[in-house]
Amino acid sequence: MESIPTGIDSIIYFRVMSKPTKVTIQDIARFAGVGVGTVSRVLNGHPNVSPETEANVRKAIEALGYRPVVAAQTLRTRRSNVIGFITDEIATSPHAGQIIRGAQEAAWKGGKILLLVNTQWDPELEQAAVETMIDRQVDGLIYATMYHRPVTPPEIMRQIPSVLLDCFTEDASLPSVVPDEFNGGYEATKLLIERGHQRIGFINNTDPIPAQRLRMKGYCAALESYDLPFDEALVVERKSEPKGGYDGMMVLLDLPDPPSAVFCFNDRMAMGAYDAIRQRGFRIPQDIAVIGFDNQELIAANLYPGLTTMQLPHYEMGIWAVEYLLSMLETSEKDDFKQECSPPQVQLKCPLVLRDSV
Numbered sequence: 001m002e003s004i005p006t007g008i009d010s011i012i013y014f015r016v017m018s019k020p021t022k023v024t025i026q027d028i029a030r031f032a033g034v035g036v037g038t039v040s041r042v043l044n045g046h047p048n049v050s051p052e053t054e055a056n057v058r059k060a061i062e063a064l065g066y067r068p069v070v071a072a073q074t075l076r077t078r079r080s081n082v083i084g085f086i087t088d089e090i091a092t093s094p095h096a097g098q099i100i101r102g103a104q105e106a107a108w109k110g111g112k113i114l115l116l117v118n119t120q121w122d123p124e125l126e127q128a129a130v131e132t133m134i135d136r137q138v139d140g141l142i143y144a145t146m147y148h149r150p151v152t153p154p155e156i157m158r159q160i161p162s163v164l165l166d167c168f169t170e171d172a173s174l175p176s177v178v179p180d181e182f183n184g185g186y187e188a189t190k191l192l193i194e195r196g197h198q199r200i201g202f203i204n205n206t207d208p209i210p211a212q213r214l215r216m217k218g219y220c221a222a223l224e225s226y227d228l229p230f231d232e233a234l235v236v237e238r239k240s241e242p243k244g245g246y247d248g249m250m251v252l253l254d255l256p257d258p259p260s261a262v263f264c265f266n267d268r269m270a271m272g273a274y275d276a277i278r279q280r281g282f283r284i285p286q287d288i289a290v291i292g293f294d295n296q297e298l299i300a301a302n303l304y305p306g307l308t309t310m311q312l313p314h315y316e317m318g319i320w321a322v323e324y325l326l327s328m329l330e331t332s333e334k335d336d337f338k339q340e341c342s343p344p345q346v347q348l349k350c351p352l353v354l355r356d357s358v
Contacts, residue, residue: 023066032060084133085116087144102318110326140325161328165321175343184310184350185218192261201259203248205240245272261289267299289358306355313348
């Protein structure tokens with residue numbers, strides 16, 4: 001009777017001769033030539049295993065196609081290796097998908113996966129999603145919004161490590177990461193000034209959101225830094241859409257002394273401003289320079305000339321949120337989870353993307 005080989009050499013025999021079956025740690029131990037306890041230590045990352053033995057066990061795990069039972073692992077380690085990601089509409093937006101990409105890459109690097117729910121602004125769905133994720137024992141939660149704004153997230157989120165992404169609470173009671181809107185407005189205006197422009201228009205949004213207020217403050221601060229007077233006639237507010245940009249630009253062009261450059265609240269408004277400038281027979285950037293905000297590449301990179309703009313740090317915010325959450329999880333492994341007394345409120349820089357409109 002043929003003897004069944006043991007050790008790592010037996011793996012080929014096992015895979016060829018055996019019928020497909022569920023692989024157990026006993027199988028791994030048998031074919032790696034070690035004890036079950038050793039396999040368990042390797043699976044749980046225990047340090048008291050020699051490199052040679054660990055390599056042997058991992059070869060057996062890979063060759064046998066072993067997959068640990070997640071439910072059992074969760075009970076043993078109190079970790080599901082899943083991060084809940086709740087958002088209003090980022091998952092269905094063509095503009096903010098980099099948030100998810102950054103978060104997903106950082107999660108995967110940290111040995112986690114994202115469980116994403118897009119609530120479409122439905123508060124009942126949002127509450128139900130958070131509760132379900134906590135019931136399913138996600139390790140932590142990221143609460144993300146489509147645009148930078150204050151929020152009141154479900155109170156139940158405070159039971160586990162949670163991070164706010166592109167939003168914040170008024171009392172700064174949860175860690176958050178948002179764009180540095182003020183510096184973005186400052187840098188956009190500064191660029192135009194340093195390119196020789198002294199009359200700079202600003203087509204702002206009408207919505208009372210942090211970006212509207214802070215980009216305006218950045219615009220004013222840059223003028224002041226270069227001793228340029230603020231002229232309220234050079235600031236107009238319209239809806240943040242192409243028509244708003246078009247209408248706002250027309251108002252600026254009708255001034256007795258129109259601007260030689262314009263800073264638009266976002267790229268959609270800049271697209272409308274382009275149309276108004278051309279309709280009046282002016283050239284970009286020879287007659288009027290234009291800078292936008294957001295770096296919505298479907299717009300900015302495809303306008304002619306290409307639109308210079310400030311990029312929202314969506315990708316970087318996604319990475320920061322997950323990495324900070326992972327650091328919270330490491331801390332909570334040592335002690336029962338408690339909310340931080342002074343959680344960080346981080347603002348990430350909006351990089352300048354230079355194209356040909358300035």
